Amino acid sequence: MKHARYYVPEIETMSADAIHAMQMKKLREQLIYLSNRSPFHQDMFVAAAMNPDDVSSLDDLAKLPFTEKSDLRKSQEICPPLGRHAAVDMIDVVRVHASSGTTGTPSYVGITQFDKKRWIDCIARSYWAQGLRPDDVFAMGMSIGFFVGGLPLSNVVEEIGATLLPIGTGASDRLIASIQRMRATVLATTPSYANYLAEIACEQMGVETSELGIRHVMVGAEPGGGIPSVRKQIEANWNAKCTEAIGNADVITIHSAECEAQDGCHFMVPDYLLMEIIDPETGVVQSMAAPTVEGEMVFTHLDRQCNPVLRFRSRDQVVVDTTPCSCGRTGPRLRCIGRSDDLLIVRGVNVWPSAIRDVVLGFQPEVSGELRIILDQPGPMVAPPVLIQIETADASPAGNLAERIKQELRAKLIFSAQIELVSPKSLKRTEMKAALIEHRY
Numbered sequence: 001m002k003h004a005r006y007y008v009p010e011i012e013t014m015s016a017d018a019i020h021a022m023q024m025k026k027l028r029e030q031l032i033y034l035s036n037r038s039p040f041h042q043d044m045f046v047a048a049a050m051n052p053d054d055v056s057s058l059d060d061l062a063k064l065p066f067t068e069k070s071d072l073r074k075s076q077e078i079c080p081p082l083g084r085h086a087a088v089d090m091i092d093v094v095r096v097h098a099s100s101g102t103t104g105t106p107s108y109v110g111i112t113q114f115d116k117k118r119w120i121d122c123i124a125r126s127y128w129a130q131g132l133r134p135d136d137v138f139a140m141g142m143s144i145g146f147f148v149g150g151l152p153l154s155n156v157v158e159e160i161g162a163t164l165l166p167i168g169t170g171a172s173d174r175l176i177a178s179i180q181r182m183r184a185t186v187l188a189t190t191p192s193y194a195n196y197l198a199e200i201a202c203e204q205m206g207v208e209t210s211e212l213g214i215r216h217v218m219v220g221a222e223p224g225g226g227i228p229s230v231r232k233q234i235e236a237n238w239n240a241k242c243t244e245a246i247g248n249a250d251v252i253t254i255h256s257a258e259c260e261a262q263d264g265c266h267f268m269v270p271d272y273l274l275m276e277i278i279d280p281e282t283g284v285v286q287s288m289a290a291p292t293v294e295g296e297m298v299f300t301h302l303d304r305q306c307n308p309v310l311r312f313r314s315r316d317q318v319v320v321d322t323t324p325c326s327c328g329r330t331g332p333r334l335r336c337i338g339r340s341d342d343l344l345i346v347r348g349v350n351v352w353p354s355a356i357r358d359v360v361l362g363f364q365p366e367v368s369g370e371l372r373i374i375l376d377q378p379g380p381m382v383a384p385p386v387l388i389q390i391e392t393a394d395a396s397p398a399g400n401l402a403e404r405i406k407q408e409l410r411a412k413l414i415f416s417a418q419i420e421l422v423s424p425k426s427l428k429r430t431e432m433k434a435a436l437i438e439h440r441y
């Protein structure tokens with residue numbers, strides 16, 4: 001019988017000192033493993049003129065270079081299928097996932113039997129913290145395939161003992177019908193698909209998703225779930241609680257999740273990942289001593305067999321709250337601000353696309369919630385005014401709507417926008433990650 005509150009209490013409530021000692025011990029073992037098994041990482045040690053024995057502190061770790069997503073992709077091009085960082089033979093690989101990323105060819109992520117068990121153990125803590133229990137009927141509304149969200153989360157639902165409905169994406173009507181017939185209580189999906197589903201259920205099937213009996217929508221895979229206005233919309237559409245979890249396709253499906261206090265996502269896996277927070281501009285590691293720390297998450301696996309990463313730049317920008325939480329979990333709490341790749345700098349002011357969306361959503365019900373930020377040259381520097389297409393909810397919106405949104409964006413985010421209102425349903429919907437930026441160059 002699991003503890004009522006924690007799935008693995010000894011890890012979830014471990015003191016900072018004990019976590020540090022555990023991580024240093026595991027890091028040392030992992031680095032020795034990498035230097036023995038991974039040509040990719042052997043090169044990193046040589047380039048830094050270091051041996052695994054030289055790393056006995058976080059400061060030592062910071063002397064090793066970062067790994068970029070492009071490095072992993074290149075490693076797989078040179079040495080297919082899983083790259084020079086594979087670290088195991090194919091016979092030991094039990095499954096391969098693909099991470100699409102925002103650009104270019106996918107990178108493939110292999111897991112061994114050991115890695116699979118570690119994922120299940122680590123992710124189960126997050127799903128338990130969010131409130132999934134054995135009496136739940138869980139509708140999987142994420143793609144079950146190469147996508148790192150589908151199968152691993154399905155494994156976890158079964159591990160916890162809830163009832164899995166492995167529906168996936170591709171047929172929204174089947175998903176709605178299955179929720180109805182099987183009396184699902186939990187829906188797992190992306191924030192944008194949660195709202196899209198509500199829209200088409202109503203229009204195409206005459207079904208109000210708020211009456212389906214879903215009591216909990218678990219979202220992830222894109223930042224929307226952490227944005228108050230997006231969450232409010234999901235909760236209203238489904239008449240359900242919405243919780244968020246954060247992960248990384250190259251590292252683990254979920255590493256951080258909300259507890260019942262719903263005040264940010266606790267970092268749940270200090271025994272699996274070492275997380276550094278860096279300044280994305282300078283690469284300097286930020287001290288975690290302050291109550292609030294902002295920066296980009298950088299990950300190092302602590303006991304990964306296949307495709308381990310060392311100082312991997314996630315490009316996810318977070319605000320970390322290190323103060324105690326009422327639930328008793330000791331993991332710091334993260335809020336995702338956005339992808340540092342997506343950051344726009346307009347006349348020296350940092351503007352996150354998700355913040356633009358939050359302002360625009362404040363104009364519901366006049367707007368539908370769909371929008372595109374149009375860039376005619378690569379970011380992050382963008383010359384004002386920034387062109388933003390915003391879909392209205394009504395075919396004939398109020399005459400001053402564009403001007404009001406423009407003024408609100410200027411007041412809240414301090415940049416100049418050019419608003420182009422577009423008619424209802426004219427912006428393309430997706431079942432997976434919603435793209436806020438459209439690149440036209």
Ligand SMILES: [Zn+2]
Nearest residue numbers: 259261325327
């Ligand atoms: Zn908590």
